[in-house]
Amino acid sequence: MASAMPQVLSFLGQASLPELAIVTAIAGLLIAVLLNMRRGNKYDLDKVPGPWRKALPLVGNVLDCLRPDFHRVLLKWADEYGGIYRMKFLWHDTLIVTDPQALAVIMGRGEGAIDKAAIAYAPINRMCDPHGNANLLTSAANDSWKAVRKAVAVSFSIQHIKKKFPLVLGRVNQLVGRIAAQGPAASIDVDQAALRVTLDVIGLAGFGHDYDCVSQDVPAYDHLIRVLPRCFTEVMLRIANPLRPLFPTMFKYGPKGSAAFGAFQREMAKLLDNLQVGWWAGVVGWGGGLGWWAGGVGWPVDWWRWAGVVGWVVGWGWWAGGGGLGVARGPPAEDDTDIGSQLVRVMNTHPELSRDRILSEIGILFVEGFETTGHTTSWTLFNIASVPGVQAKIAEELDCLGLLAKPGCPPPRELEWEDLKQLPYLTACAKEAMRMLPVVSVMGREPTKVTRVGPYTIPAGTIVGTPLFAIQNTIHNWDKPELFNPERWLDVPIETYVYNSRDAAAATGDMAAAASSSKRGITFMPFSEGPRNCVGQSLAKMEVMTLLVKLCANFTIELTPEMGGREGVRSRESTHLTLQSAGTHGIRCHLLPRARA
Numbered sequence: 093m094a095s096a097m098p099q100v101l102s103f104l105g106q107a108s109l110p111e112l113a114i115v116t117a118i119a120g121l122l123i124a125v126l127l128n129m130r131r132g133n134k135y136d137l138d139k140v141p142g143p144w145r146k147a148l149p150l151v152g153n154v155l156d157c158l159r160p161d162f163h164r165v166l167l168k169w170a171d172e173y174g175g176i177y178r179m180k181f182l183w184h185d186t187l188i189v190t191d192p193q194a195l196a197v198i199m200g201r202g203e204g205a206i207d208k209a210a211i212a213y214a215p216i217n218r219m220c221d222p223h224g225n226a227n228l229l230t231s232a233a234n235d236s237w238k239a240v241r242k243a244v245a246v247s248f249s250i251q252h253i254k255k256k257f258p259l260v261l262g263r264v265n266q267l268v269g270r271i272a273a274q275g276p277a278a279s280i281d282v283d284q285a286a287l288r289v290t291l292d293v294i295g296l297a298g299f300g301h302d303y304d305c306v307s308q309d310v311p312a313y314d315h316l317i318r319v320l321p322r323c324f325t326e327v328m329l330r331i332a333n334p335l336r337p338l339f340p341t342m343f344k345y346g347p348k349g350s351a352a353f354g355a356f357q358r359e360m361a362k363l364l365d366n367l368q369v370g371w372w373a374g375v376v377g378w379g380g381g382l383g384w385w386a387g388g389v390g391w392p393v394d395w396w397r398w399a400g401v402v403g404w405v406v407g408w409g410w411w412a413g414g415g416g417l418g419v420a421r422g423p424p425a426e427d428d429t430d431i432g433s434q435l436v437r438v439m440n441t442h443p444e445l446s447r448d449r450i451l452s453e454i455g456i457l458f459v460e461g462f463e464t465t466g467h468t469t470s471w472t473l474f475n476i477a478s479v480p481g482v483q484a485k486i487a488e489e490l491d492c493l494g495l496l497a498k499p500g501c502p503p504p505r506e507l508e509w510e511d512l513k514q515l516p517y518l519t520a521c522a523k524e525a526m527r528m529l530p531v532v533s534v535m536g537r538e539p540t541k542v543t544r545v546g547p548y549t550i551p552a553g554t555i556v557g558t559p560l561f562a563i564q565n566t567i568h569n570w571d572k573p574e575l576f577n578p579e580r581w582l583d584v585p586i587e588t589y590v591y592n593s594r595d596a597a598a599a600t601g602d603m604a605a606a607a608s609s610s611k612r613g614i615t616f617m618p619f620s621e622g623p624r625n626c627v628g629q630s631l632a633k634m635e636v637m638t639l640l641v642k643l644c645a646n647f648t649i650e651l652t653p654e655m656g657g658r659e660g661v662r663s664r665e666s667t668h669l670t671l672q673s674a675g676t677h678g679i680r681c682h683l684l685p686r687a688r689a
């Protein structure tokens with residue numbers, strides 16, 4: 093050892109900066125592993141069953157998780173080891189929890205509730221903001237999170253979402269028109285189609301910006317719809333490999349991933365600039381007006397008068413024009429509670445929230461608002477198209493409400509807001525699709541103190557994974573989970589999205605009582621549960637249902653032969669930050685107009 097020391101010192105003396113950084117990073121990792129090994133034994137971690145016994149040093153079980161269908165790996169282990177098992181995510185001890193009772197405690201308020209795992213979410217911060225500021229999704233539940241959550245919750249009140257219904261309906265009708273124009277032989281990727289609507293909606297309804305995506309045949313290379321998948325790939329790679337963000341050029345596609353982050357951030361910064369310019373233009377305008385007046389009452393400095401004139405004209409032009417020069421939106425009106433306006437408000441009242449933090453918030457609201465809703469719609473359409481008998485039942489329900497297009501009949505009446513609550517079967521299809529294919533397939537928490545999870549006491553810093561895909565598909569929580577069976581939901585109240593299928597009440601058939609008892613156990617929560625549940629779910633439910641109603645009312649839907657049937661599509665499931673169909677195939681369907689049948 094002693095004889096090796098001089099060689100080591102001489103290497104360090106001659107090493108380049110990147111080499112030194114790599115050596116330091118590896119040494120840091122080794123120290124972390126050693127500390128971690130010492131800590132694990134102090135608590136109940138060694139009593140927890142799981143694949144951790146097969147874990148490799150340093151990388152743990154992560155190699156099993158590098159597969160695009162790793163949500164299925166977590167499910168396989170849940171079926172094998174039960175409701176609480178232990179694995180090693182790199183060198184971090186991780187409990188994976190699918191047990192209904194333990195989940196209710198982890199997700200809920202009060203004693204035992206566990207906050208977000210900052211470490212697992214950190215790469216998402218870098219995607220949204222160059223300085224890595226946290227945001228609603230990734231932050232711990234601190235004062236900044238509370239302020240932002242309270243502000244944007246207003247944008248998702250039912251009252252506000254109802255106002256956005258005509259906008260959503262307009263974009264969906266535009267999509268229906270475009271699909272009809274392509275004819276029944278066209279092979280339509282319903283995933284891309286839904287994403288185009290949801291991207292337009294979040295841009296317009298949230299930030300007053302029209303990405304005009306539904307109308308485009310092929311979006312430009314730098315269009316958000318193409319940039320975001322590249323960002324997601326980079327986030328996934330960074331979660332699995334913490335060295336990647338430190339040395340992007342050393343890893344495959346590293347620079348491309350960083351470039352995609354940059355492109356996304358520039359787009360989000362434009363939204364923020366649009367929101368802010370109006371305020372600044374107003375300030376300039378008022379300042380300018382004041383200058384003019386001061387010049388007029390006899391101040392001797394002539395340049396000040398002329399600066400005032402210019403400022404006044406430009407400022408008012410911008411502000412009053414509400415979009416003059418194509419950039420300004422003006423300060424939010426009192427009744428304007430769109431997401432962007434709420435973010436400007438919270439930024440003005442909370443000086444501790446920096447511009448970068450707000451940029452991060454815009455990024456996450458944008459991503460969550462569009463990807464999740466788009467894929468949920470397409471997964472539902474996939475099931476509707478591929479499970480025999482389902483479309484006929486949906487058609488019957490739509491026909492009863494006068495919403496179904498039929499050959500030789502006048503066009504059906506237009507969908508109204510109130511209709512969305514009158515569709516129990518279609519809602520059941522959406523819920524069953526969200527159970528089988530939850531787009532947020534894995535979530536992570538991390539206790540800041542010694543905590544009990546089920547029967548086990550675990551140390552602070554243990555990651556606690558709550559994998560929705562496994563929770564909602566394990567044989568321990570659901571009967572015949574592999575079957576798409578909307579009928580399971582018909583007796584559950586239509587508004588219930590947190591549910592315990594293992595409750596005694598459910599077993600006796602009292603589904604309403606079972607739905608309200610989710611505090612004691614959870615086997616279904618596609619929008620999560622408790623204080624960290626999905627803040628945007630009201631918008632999501634409205635968009636998904638509007639898309640489903642209009643597409644099912646106007647078309648019968650068939651998977652194209654190239655999809656390889658149900659199995660073919662499911663074999664391409666991929667957790668790419670969100671659960672989606674991998675590659676460029678998407679979910680291709682023929683949409684046959686019902687009116688022409």
Ligand code: HEM
Binds near residue numbers: 230465535623624
């Ligand atoms: C069907 C569509 C959607 C699904 C299934 C969904 C699901 C979820 C889930 C499971 C979480 C918790 C994630 C975690 O803890 O890691 C979440 C959080 C969140 N969602 Fe959604 N979401 C959807 C649509 C939306 C929309 C439309 C928006 C906003 C425009 C949105 C904004 C958010 C935000 C900001 C959070 C973080 C909330 C917090 O921690 O305070 N989501 N969503």
